[in-house]
Amino acid sequence: MAVSSIGVGSGLPLDQLLTDLRNSENQALALIQTRQVSAQNRLSAYGKIQSSIEALKTAAEKIGKEETLGALKTSTASEAFTASATHKAIAGQYSVQVNTLAKAQTLVSQGVADRGQAIGQGGTLTIKLADGTEHSLDLDGVDTSIDGLVAAINNADPSLGVRATVLNDGSENPHRLMLTSTKTGTDAAVAGIEVTGNSDPENALQALLGFETGVPGALQEQAAANASLTINGIAISSQTNRVEGAIEGVTLDLLKAGGDSGTLKVERDDAAATQAVKDFVTAYNNLQNTIKSLTSYDVEAQQGSALTGDTLARRAQTQARDALSGFSSAGSVRTLSQMGITTNPSSGLLEVDNDKLAAAFKDHLGDVRQLLAGENGLAKRFTEMTGNFLGSKGYIQSAKDGTDRNIKDLQRQYDDTSIRIEAKMENYRRQFTALDSMMAQMGSVSSYLTQQLSMLGNLNEK
Structure with a gap:
């Protein structure tokens, strides 16, 4: 009998009673669901703390790097070059004259009438570079027309050392194969090209592409060149237009040859270090604010947050504050407060005095380096502190693993409880159905007996 019909036979509110029983049983499921939501919120909150600690770790590592605290910047008014410097550079001024730019070698073949016409079949194309290395391209099964050679060369291993294209000079035989070295400078130039094993009886492919430095041949050459420049009157040669190592820690990118010499200035860049310190302060404050938000308690609503009372959150807060305080170094600037970083006593957040910070970097860079990046400096303390959590x-x-296990346990409890409730409700249904049927039968018997007694009474009256 369907649930909706329970009670019809007996006239009892069995359907409503069954609903009330289910609502009562479902309170156990609601309690588990509340605990599931709480566990999921806790897991999400752990992720937020993790993100904040990771950001703090990154910021701490940055203020501990020599390239941050020893950053240098370059400046020049010359159009002939640009420059950049690492922390290994030495502040100073240099006169740079760019005489020639480095360029790649180009080789151009004689023209052919049909760029799609194969020149024999198969063979091996061998290219020898000026640095003494040799690289080969197998032409077996390869289209040996001008177009086919361009595709094969450009799809070959980059170690081949050249790129190919087709020029059209507009003549009767206009299509010329042009090979260009993939790198600038004389070391990357092609010293020789040889084609062997091609099926053409006249070896036309060798005649078209054969090349040897210094020997007249079919290929027209525009020779490679090295860059040449002077730095403070000292002659420098470079295979590329990016010159590294000529000045310690400085990279020059050559743009234009000739013209007047340009002045290159290499100076300290305290802005990078200042920004790194401010980023650290921001990351520290973000962690503290995140923990405060996730552990707060609303007194009026009498409701906690996802991590109210959680030991992990309190541990992160405490250890971050411990790493911040209780240490100093030698020199004129020995503490964070002396370099302009103080803790607000009411909020526990860091504040930065920009003027004091700038003065500390300008006048006491060595002390600041020791304080931030020294053996027991701020960077190391926070790197270790964050490492404990990550x-x-x-x-x-x-904590996440424990919460995951708890969530899985709660789901098992929910599933088991659901099964138990369904079994119990099914038992109630059977009992109520039987009761309803029995009451209906009793009602029928009662009506029959009443009818029979009434008939007997009528007979007696007669």
């Missing part, structure tokens, strides 16, 4: 064996992952 990684596959860190505090956060352990």
